[in-house]
Amino acid sequence: MNSVNAADSGQAQASVLLAHEGGLHARPAVTLTKLAKTFNARILLASDAAGPWIDAKSVVKVMAMKTRRGAQLHMQAAGADAAQAVTALVKLIEDDFVGGPP
């Protein structure tokens, strides 16, 4: 399920398949972190829905997840722009990390 679930305002979740060659390695981790930082919402990532959840704006933690290709990447966001943040991050991953912030 790659859909964004924005149940109530200020909260959003999604789960997306990581199809990128090589998984969430250095360059995509940097791109994802930069995009996350453009939103005010608190954004958490996990490769297991049960956690642990890490801060998507921390490049060190995103890289340390070592998420492999084929893994399901779970995200949840809280804040006024949570839905936009999750939508943008899902799109980035679905677009194979092309078109992130400059």
Added chain:
Amino acid sequence: MSNVGIVIVSHSPDVARGAADMVRQMVGAAVPLAYTGGNPDGGLGTSVEGILEAIDTAWSEAGVAILVDMGGAETNSEMAIEMLPPERRSRVVICSAPVVEGAVMAATEAWGGSDLDTVRRTAEELGGASK
């Protein structure tokens, strides 16, 4: 608020330039960046003058974070900081982190406007996380 600048100091000009290339390609041009390496004779080494120039090139009102490879790169960077005008001195820090990985991590943190202390802590937090 401007982004913190990043300075890369290596004994090898090739390493310094290569690390800077990685920052440019991975993080982009929104973070002020400069590198320096090698001695004036073209050999391995670092120079206080070169580091001062790099700090000037990468200067940002938000401050500058320096990544060094080892030994003289660090002591020369400390010396360069001491030679800065007093109003700039307190806004330049040396990160205790591996030069290549630290530069990419620090620049990513600097992107989007994190303050100097956060940038330094991110570089120093990485340990083996980038491997």
